[in-house]
Amino acid sequence: MSALATADHAPTADLCVVIPVLNEEGNIAPMVAALDKALAGIAWEAIYVDDDSRDGTRAAIAAIGRHDPRVRLIHRVGRRGLASAFIEGAQASLAPYIAAIDGDMQHDETVLPKMLAALRDEGFELAIGSRYVEGGGIGEWDKTRAGMSSLATSLAGIVLRTPVSDPMSGFFMIRREVFERASRRLSAMGFKILLDIIASLRTPPRIKELPYQFRTRTSGESKLDAGVLRDYLLLILDKLVGHILPVRFLLFAGVGAVGIAAHLIVLRTGLRFGGMSFSSAQTLATAVAIVGNFTLNNTFTFRERRLKGARFVTGLITFSLISSVGAVANINVSSVLVGDAHSTWYAAGILGAVMSLVWNYAVSSAITWRR
Numbered sequence: 001m002s003a004l005a006t007a008d009h010a011p012t013a014d015l016c017v018v019i020p021v022l023n024e025e026g027n028i029a030p031m032v033a034a035l036d037k038a039l040a041g042i043a044w045e046a047i048y049v050d051d052d053s054r055d056g057t058r059a060a061i062a063a064i065g066r067h068d069p070r071v072r073l074i075h076r077v078g079r080r081g082l083a084s085a086f087i088e089g090a091q092a093s094l095a096p097y098i099a100a101i102d103g104d105m106q107h108d109e110t111v112l113p114k115m116l117a118a119l120r121d122e123g124f125e126l127a128i129g130s131r132y133v134e135g136g137g138i139g140e141w142d143k144t145r146a147g148m149s150s151l152a153t154s155l156a157g158i159v160l161r162t163p164v165s166d167p168m169s170g171f172f173m174i175r176r177e178v179f180e181r182a183s184r185r186l187s188a189m190g191f192k193i194l195l196d197i198i199a200s201l202r203t204p205p206r207i208k209e210l211p212y213q214f215r216t217r218t219s220g221e222s223k224l225d226a227g228v229l230r231d232y233l234l235l236i237l238d239k240l241v242g243h244i245l246p247v248r249f250l251l252f253a254g255v256g257a258v259g260i261a262a263h264l265i266v267l268r269t270g271l272r273f274g275g276m277s278f279s280s281a282q283t284l285a286t287a288v289a290i291v292g293n294f295t296l297n298n299t300f301t302f303r304e305r306r307l308k309g310a311r312f313v314t315g316l317i318t319f320s321l322i323s324s325v326g327a328v329a330n331i332n333v334s335s336v337l338v339g340d341a342h343s344t345w346y347a348a349g350i351l352g353a354v355m356s357l358v359w360n361y362a363v364s365s366a367i368t369w370r371r
């Protein structure tokens with residue numbers, strides 16, 4: 001036995017509780033106290049993953065962690081997302097069991113020991129806190145939020161190969177080796193890490209679902225916004241086709257298709273009702289398509305790198321230049337294909353368009369929306 005193994009220090013934790021937080025100052029102390037109570041008799045540690053909160057969240061964590069080595073912090077700057085926060089917290093620990101729980105007291109920490117028992121003693125690989133099994137509930141959610149949640153849950157069915165009542169749950173516990181099996185295939189996008197993990201495993205894990213009541217927030221506020229929905233759709237897409245094409249490219253192509261439709265509508269309107277010449281209607285339609293595409297890509301495709309203020313304007317300029325080069329290349333390539341290579345008009349047209357799409361995507365992601 002090595003000298004280290006016999007040294008006099010506490011063994012590492014059995015259970016690591018990963019707690020993603022963003023502006024949860026008022027919830028830190030109550031949360032640690034609740035964990036301490038719920039996990040009595042278990043060797044646990046808590047890893048807070050904070051995405052650069054602007055309130056006193058890190059100070060509150062430090063105030064406890066300086067006296068209690070079970071409480072640790074990962075501070076990320078310039079990063080966002082519940083899913084990647086969980087992954088990094090889990091990877092910073094050696095514990096054989098890893099739990100995810102929200103840092104706002106909305107999840108019921110008293111379920112954690114039952115989850116641990118399911119994994120350690122009952123042979124399960126993944127224990128999920130579920131709002132949708134007997135005894136669980138969504139608390140005080142309004143109709144819209146409840147409806148969205150159930151819609152999202154049905155959508156999750158497309159990528160899950162095993163029935164799960166609450167795949168949107170952010171409250172679960174997993175064996176480390178099962179998490180590691182999934183880890184290289186994770187999409188790590190947005191909020192829904194549990195769904196990501198299950199859909200990333202080649203064989204479905206043995207799952208135990210445990211009911212819990214979703215509590216009402218008493219401090220701080222929810223971080224759910226329109227971006228969460230977009231991230232969720234991206235996750236589903238990535239799970240479906242991500243191994244073939246990057247989802248961001250698909251979004252970019254979808255926006256391009258919208259741009260073509262807008263172009264044709266403006267062109268027709270200008271010609272028919274605006275009394276414009278073809279060249280002025282075509283110029284207007286092109287301008288609308290470029291500005292529209294830029295704005296949509298800025299809002300959806302490159303949401304995390306969104307340009308604002310002056311950078312919005314310079315971004316629009318570089319994007320227009322890049323698209324113009326793409327258009328010229330498109331025309332040249334398809335003309336050569338039709339003229340010299342005697343391709344059919346539609347094959348040449350499609351090839352030219354695909355080529356400029358790839359060009360626009362590659363170059364604008366490297367220049368306009370560079371990291």
Ligand code: GDD
Nearest residue numbers: 020021022049051080081085102103104168169170222223
């Ligand atoms: N590190 C980090 N980064 N933490 C974040 C981020 C982020 O970008 N966004 C939110 N959080 C933290 C919050 O501080 C909170 O501790 C937890 O993640 C959940 O965020 P909420 O904004 O409170 O989420 P919710 O209550 O609307 O959503 C809940 O319901 C979902 C089920 O529909 C969460 O419990 C989810 O985990 C759950 O999947």
Ligand code: MN
Nearest residue numbers: 102104106222
């Ligand atoms: Mn919450």
